[in-house]
Amino acid sequence: GNSVTQMEGPVTLSEEAFLTIxxxxxxxxxxxxxxYVQYPGEGLQLLLKATKADDKGSxxxxxxxxxxxxxxxxxxxxxxxxSDSAVYFCALFYNQGGKLIFGQGTELSVKP
Amino acid sequence: xxxxxxxxxxxxxQFGKPVTLSCSQTLNHNVMYWYQQKSxxxxxxxxxxxxxxFNNEADTPDNFQSRRPNTSFxxxxxxxxxxxxxxxxxCATSRVTPGGTEAFFGQGTRLTVV
Numbered sequence: 001g002n003s004v005t006q007m008e009g010p011v012t013l014s015e016e017a018f019l020t021i022x023x024x025x026x027x028x029x030x031x032x033x034x035x036y037v038q039y040p041g042e043g044l045q046l047l048l049k050a051t052k053a054d055d056k057g058s059x060x061x062x063x064x065x066x067x068x069x070x071x072x073x074x075x076x077x078x079x080x081x082x083s084d085s086a087v088y089f090c091a092l093f094y095n096q097g098g099k100l101i102f103g104q105g106t107e108l109s110v111k112p
Numbered sequence: 113x114x115x116x117x118x119x120x121x122x123x124x125x126q127f128g129k130p131v132t133l134s135c136s137q138t139l140n141h142n143v144m145y146w147y148q149q150k151s152x153x154x155x156x157x158x159x160x161x162x163x164x165x166f167n168n169e170a171d172t173p174d175n176f177q178s179r180r181p182n183t184s185f186x187x188x189x190x191x192x193x194x195x196x197x198x199x200x201x202x203c204a205t206s207r208v209t210p211g212g213t214e215a216f217f218g219q220g221t222r223l224t225v226v
Contacts, residue, residue: 098143098162102154
């Protein structure tokens with residue numbers, strides 16, 4: 001079946017460290033891929049998206065590239081800040097049928 | 113300006129007493145979703161509407177029902193809430209287009225069962 005798998009957390013980094021959160025997916029066809037962020041006590045916010053193979057989504061210093069050959073959409077940031085501490089969710093959207101499913105989430109904690 | 117509005121933000125209900133959560137959208141999106149989220153776990157898709165087509169997830173309990181009377185509104189009915197149904201319930205909308213899509217989420221309704 002179709003699914004999204006993220007690396008397990010929590011991930012703890014020092015400020016200005018490099019961040020990678022892995023995400024891989026299983027799907028038929030050509031889904032769109034997203035990263036959502038959830039800050040403590042808040043709702044889900046779209047961080048970035050990519051709608052076709054080799055697209056790169058970027059926002060607020062975060063980047064992710066849609067890699068069809070490796071079925072991956074890894075999230076990266078060159079220099080994290082304390083304010084980036086949150087839970088990050090990778091998500092997959094099926095254009096046919098409109099179904100949107102999430103990975104299990106990765107908690108990021110950035111220390112000063 | 114809120115585009116996906118969930119009411120109420122906090123709901124307390126008694127064990128076994130039916131409860132309805134509501135969601136409205138001003139985006140005219142054709143897809144609406146209901147998710148259940150516990151603690152910091154992944155949002156679990158309960159069901160979604162693609163236009164008028166209702167899509168129920170295989171593992172969604174029968175206790176959960178949904179109604180979408182028009183494009184703008186969608187309701188989640190929990191017929192007999194149990195303690196295990198206490199969670200954050202998230203409504204989302206999206207529009208499927210050839211160029212891709214984006215899902216917008218409401219702030220959620222936190223349900224407490226007493």
